[in-house]
Amino acid sequence: MATSTDSAPRRITAPVPSAAHAPIDETEGSGKYRARRIGGRVVLYAVATFFSLFAALPFAWMVLTVFKADSDLYRANNNPFIYNDPPTLANLDLLWNETNYRTFILNTFIVAMLVVLITVIIVVPAAYSLTRLAGRWGESLGILIFLVYLVPPTLLFIPLTGVVADLGLQNSRWSMVLVYPTFTIPFCTWLLMGFFKSVPWDIEEQAMIDGYTRLGAIWRTVLPVSVPGILTVVIFSFMLTMHEFVYALAFVQSSGNKTVSVGVFTELIRGDVYFWQALMAAAALVAFPVALLYNYFLDRFIAGFTLGAVKG
Amino acid sequence: MAVVETRKLSKRFSDEVMAVDAIDLRSTDGEFLVLLGPSGCGKTTLLRMIGGLEPPTSGEILIGDRLVNHLPPRARQIAMVFQSYALYPHMTVYNNIAFPLKAQKVDKAALKLKVDWAALILGIDGLLDRKPRQLSGGQRQRVALARALVREPNVFLLDEPLSNLDAQRRASARDELQQFQRDIGTTTIYVTHDQIEAMGMGDRIVVIEQGRIRQIGTPREIYEEPADTYVATFVGSPPMNLIPDGGDLVGFRPESFFPLDDDGRSSGDDLVRFTLTDAREEYLGSEKLVYGEVNGVKAVARMATNAPLSVRDGGSAPFGVHKQDLRIFDRESGLRRQLARAAQVEPAPVSGAPGR
Numbered sequence: 029m030a031t032s033t034d035s036a037p038r039r040i041t042a043p044v045p046s047a048a049h050a051p052i053d054e055t056e057g058s059g060k061y062r063a064r065r066i067g068g069r070v071v072l073y074a075v076a077t078f079f080s081l082f083a084a085l086p087f088a089w090m091v092l093t094v095f096k097a098d099s100d101l102y103r104a105n106n107n108p109f110i111y112n113d114p115p116t117l118a119n120l121d122l123l124w125n126e127t128n129y130r131t132f133i134l135n136t137f138i139v140a141m142l143v144v145l146i147t148v149i150i151v152v153p154a155a156y157s158l159t160r161l162a163g164r165w166g167e168s169l170g171i172l173i174f175l176v177y178l179v180p181p182t183l184l185f186i187p188l189t190g191v192v193a194d195l196g197l198q199n200s201r202w203s204m205v206l207v208y209p210t211f212t213i214p215f216c217t218w219l220l221m222g223f224f225k226s227v228p229w230d231i232e233e234q235a236m237i238d239g240y241t242r243l244g245a246i247w248r249t250v251l252p253v254s255v256p257g258i259l260t261v262v263i264f265s266f267m268l269t270m271h272e273f274v275y276a277l278a279f280v281q282s283s284g285n286k287t288v289s290v291g292v293f294t295e296l297i298r299g300d301v302y303f304w305q306a307l308m309a310a311a312a313l314v315a316f317p318v319a320l321l322y323n324y325f326l327d328r329f330i331a332g333f334t335l336g337a338v339k340g
Numbered sequence: 341m342a343v344v345e346t347r348k349l350s351k352r353f354s355d356e357v358m359a360v361d362a363i364d365l366r367s368t369d370g371e372f373l374v375l376l377g378p379s380g381c382g383k384t385t386l387l388r389m390i391g392g393l394e395p396p397t398s399g400e401i402l403i404g405d406r407l408v409n410h411l412p413p414r415a416r417q418i419a420m421v422f423q424s425y426a427l428y429p430h431m432t433v434y435n436n437i438a439f440p441l442k443a444q445k446v447d448k449a450a451l452k453l454k455v456d457w458a459a460l461i462l463g464i465d466g467l468l469d470r471k472p473r474q475l476s477g478g479q480r481q482r483v484a485l486a487r488a489l490v491r492e493p494n495v496f497l498l499d500e501p502l503s504n505l506d507a508q509r510r511a512s513a514r515d516e517l518q519q520f521q522r523d524i525g526t527t528t529i530y531v532t533h534d535q536i537e538a539m540g541m542g543d544r545i546v547v548i549e550q551g552r553i554r555q556i557g558t559p560r561e562i563y564e565e566p567a568d569t570y571v572a573t574f575v576g577s578p579p580m581n582l583i584p585d586g587g588d589l590v591g592f593r594p595e596s597f598f599p600l601d602d603d604g605r606s607s608g609d610d611l612v613r614f615t616l617t618d619a620r621e622e623y624l625g626s627e628k629l630v631y632g633e634v635n636g637v638k639a640v641a642r643m644a645t646n647a648p649l650s651v652r653d654g655g656s657a658p659f660g661v662h663k664q665d666l667r668i669f670d671r672e673s674g675l676r677r678q679l680a681r682a683a684q685v686e687p688a689p690v691s692g693a694p695g696r
Contacts, residue, residue: 230426239443252430
């Protein structure tokens with residue numbers, strides 16, 4: 029953009045004595061453009077590299093620390109970026125065999141799966157009816173529902189503790205299955221509404237004319253077209269559930285029912301002793317699969333957010 | 341085959357807006373009926389109500405003399421082609437066409453026969469494995485028609501099916517669509533805002549404005565005997581000239597408005613003379629338009645490019661209209677004089693001139 033506006037006046041005002049000069053002028057110009065293009069690329073890659081390193085550093089630090097021996101980690105005048113003592117697997121052994129880490133992962137997985145299921149079952153009809161059936165109030169209602177998501181759990185866990193206790197779910201995984209949808213559903217309803225706004229609704233009406241009931245039309249046309257949106261909902265509610273901390277800490281006490289986020293924190297910080305390498309290992313083992321999954325669906329996430337942002 | 345009828349059909353969207361206002365309409369069997377009107381006039385709403393996609397506020401809809409108000413779209417035995425074609429993007433062309441048959445639980449062998457038959461009629465038998473996004477606009481339109489066809493519906497409802505095609509393709513699609521409708525002989529209701537489509541394809545045209553019917557008639561009746569000034573100016577391009585004369589408006593088509601020789605040789609008893617002032621010419625290739633003013637009101641004449649005309653830009657020239665080409669309208673109501681008088685004696689035979 030800048031290059032063309034800069035050079036355009038010059039080429040117009042430049043005296044052109046004969047047609048033969050024109051090609052020379054062109055080559056000169058294109059060489060200049062080329063230099064600018066390369067310069068632009070260099071800056072682009074430099075910035076991208078910087079931010080990639082910035083984002084990757086915590087992960088690298090995490091992995092580096094996992095294999096360090098205590099003697100290496102705690103000596104202040106060691107170079108922290110290399111292994112001064114030989115790397116060890118003892119920390120992984122501690123995490124895997126001497127804590128309930130495997131149970132934590134299983135619990136997280138069970139809770140997350142159930143929450144995802146509940147979320148999808150509720151969010152799809154909710155978002156559909158808000159976009160399609162509620163008329164002009166739907167939009168405002170959707171935003172109101174989203175506002176619920178913004179109430180912090182640190183505020184809500186007190187009244188919710190009462191609810192959990194009344195239902196007799198204290199110290200049970202079911203308490204989380206019950207409570208987590210309170211934040212996944214508002215967020216995902218709003219997210220899916222954005223997707224639903226981009227559905228060409230003609231196809232639903234066409235299906236109804238072609239001989240299907242409304243539910244049949246939704247099942248055969250609207251849902252297949254909305255698969256990216258529903259996938260986004262699945263992954264998002266899964267991740268929101270995985271990194272939840274406050275409710276898990278408040279509702280579950282016994283080690284066998286804890287999720288990763290709380291279990292690791294309570295079992296690997298004993299008094300004032302931090303088992304840093306095992307903590308890092310615990311974080312890395314769950315972070316990497318999720319990061320890879322997230323990366324795989326990145327384009328769809330962006331689509332989901334911009335749809336919601338532009339129209340919502 | 342079936343007759344579509346609406347009785348005092350109305351749709352009110354909010355307190356102020358009457359989208360469709362007490363429309364009485366009755367097609368004949370196998371007719372190509374065009375609903376013509378500007379955008380926002382209610383023609384699509386009317387079509388959607390007939391299709392069952394929009395519940396009417398009041399009035400009745402009959403298909404094949406059966407009241408269908410309370411039937412869902414799927415039970416009305418209709419097929420509809422949307423402006424967007426509404427092809428199912430996740431299905432192949434074959435499955436798109438087979439979709440209505442699957443709803444009817446047609447067995448697999450019969451289903452394949454029918455899909456192949458419809459695809460053959462519309463010349464898309466080579467495209468059955470493609471997805472809609474791999475098709476051109478014209479091909480999509482044919483897929484949509486094939487899908488409508490396999491249902492063997494009582495009525496076709498078409499909502500501006502040609503508006504997404506480019507101008508060249510549209511002309512040939514118009515011809516094909518009309519031929520297709522003649523061949524299968526299914527009653528068709530066709531919505532458009534394009535008067536060329538309406539004139540060229542319709543057996544009858546229903547001119548709608550602000551939710552009301554202005555006139556129902558054959559293309560010839562609509563063009564030559566407009567029921568009111570709205571129809572007179574909406575249909576025809578350029579529109580009918582309307583020159584005020586006392587309490588009347590004198591209307592005549594631009595092609596009936598021709599230049600007179602300076603010596604007045606072509607004058608006669610049946611000729612009404614006007615003076616066109618401030619004239620200016622527009623050359624359009626096969627024809628030319630002469631714009632100007634008559635009695636201070638804008639008027640247009642249309643003539644062959646080689647028509648003798650000696651007028652300078654901004655000059656004046658004598659023009660004339662044959663008496664039989666004049667249409668007189670009431671200036672207040674805009675209604676056609678003769679028709680209004682006829683309507684007092686007996687209901688107008690061809691027009692649906694609203695009795696107001």
